[in-house]
Amino acid sequence: MTDVPFVDLAASHTEVDRVVRDGFDRVLAATSFINGEEVAAFEREYAHFTDVGHCVGVGNGTDAIELALRALDVGAGAEVVLPANTFVATAEAVVRAGAKPVLVDVDADLLLMDPDRTAAAVGPATGAIIPVHLYGRLAAMPPFLELGPPVLEDAAQSQGAVRDGRGLFGAVAATSFYPGKNLGAYGDAGAVLTGSADLAARLRLLRDHGSERKYHHEIVGFNSRLDTLQAVVLRAKLRRLAGWNQQRRTAAERYRELLADIPDLVLPAAAGEDHVWHLYVVRVPRRDEVARRLAELGVRTGVHYPVPVHLQPAFRWLGHGPGDFPVTEAAAGEILSLPMFPQITDAQQQRVTDALRKILLG
Incomplete structure (x- = not known):
């Protein structure tokens, strides 16, 4: 008897196979392998799906958190409050941005970041708070928003979750399109979501060597662009x-x-x-x-x-x-x-x- 798999990626692939193949053919014919229309189209479509002003595709979910922190100017000397119950990437991205993770415990029922413990951990050095929407469930956002520091949502596991008609509550959210996610690519991919045009513009600089036009670099950036072929996959699955x-x-x-x-x-x-x-x-x-x-x-x-x-x-x-x-x-x-x-x-x-x-x- 065939095992019951933990996750069946092949079943999802079967449903989008033809659309993905057609999209790959378009990219290969155009030889547009970096950024390009497929990436821009996915960013528009995912921003619309989440009812957020801007979506900036990046290389993976860990980069998404780090670049969001950097766009918020959270770095050396800052503390970032996050739950102890999360995948290590949440804390890892904080360290990569130069800040210090400050961990708090979770509530016993939902295992999500506890608002009271978070409030107690916020101090003068707090540069951001990162609630994690774990297992697909949204954390209770209003208490975190009332604490003052910018709120960066770790939305790697909550693609499509909404409360009161909203999918984004804080200044910015980071998500992962790792293959096993609800919206999964065929490799690593991620995105940052924000309602701020200024944050989105800074994120676009950060992800592409600090450059808005080729060979002109306004800031020191990174190489963390959403792969064009992955954008094809994500567009097909998003539907x-x-x-x-x-x-x-x-x-x-x-x-x-x-x-x-x-x-x-x-x-x-x-x-x-x-x-x-x-x-x-x-x-x-x-x-x-x-x-x-x-x-x-x-x-x-x-x-x-x-x-x-x-x-x-x-x-x-x-x-x-x-x-x-x-x-x-x-x-x-x-x-x-x-x-x-x-x-x-x-x-x-x-x-x-x-x-x-x-x-x-x-």
Whole structure:
């Protein structure tokens, strides 16, 4: 019997294959491999999709965060407040920009950045706050916006999520189009979103060697441009993103119905349009054993994330240790991401359920 994959990229590719091939043919015929109309078209289309004034394509999601910080003039001597429960790239980008990450714990229910702990961490040196829209769910933005420093949203996992008709709340948002994301490229890619024309202009300079026209460089910049072929892929997938996100919501509701009566399994809180279910994350005791046994039964899973930022060797210099962020640390030992992708079938979800029942109920 075929395994239930954690994510099925081939299924999404099949739906856009012809459009992507036609787009690649256009790019190859025009030999327009850097920037060009495909990139500009995607930027317009994604800005429209997110109802934001400007989209600036960049090389990847980590660059998106770093360049957004630099566009905000957040660098050496500044502190940036972010959650301990996030992928390491959030903190990594802060360090690359020259600033210092200041970590805070998350709330126990949603595992998102806690507003009260954030408020306590904000000080005179705070240059920015980075709430992370984790697992596809939007963080509660108003409390962060009231704290004063610019808010940079890490939206790598929330493409298409909206609340009160809005997808962007802070000064700027950074996103990733890593292949497994809701809107995924066929390699690395990312973008920065902002309502500010001035920030967008600075971001365009930063991503392209500080240059607005060839061989004229106004500032020291970077080489972090959205690849033209990836723009073709993203344009093709963007047309299906709203439908794919709705399929994820349907699958999440199906999981809720199937898994509701399994003891010792904590399901994620239900949500509406502010959740696009990039991941379906449950909590379970003996997580590593459960994941191993699921794999033996042909069900592939993931863990997002097993080692919190403050316990990573690369961030030992921040001076934290075990026990400093108890909610994040407790979650890191229990969270388990179940198979989730738009094309997941009823039968596949039933196999996941049957396997969990066998493991947890005997």
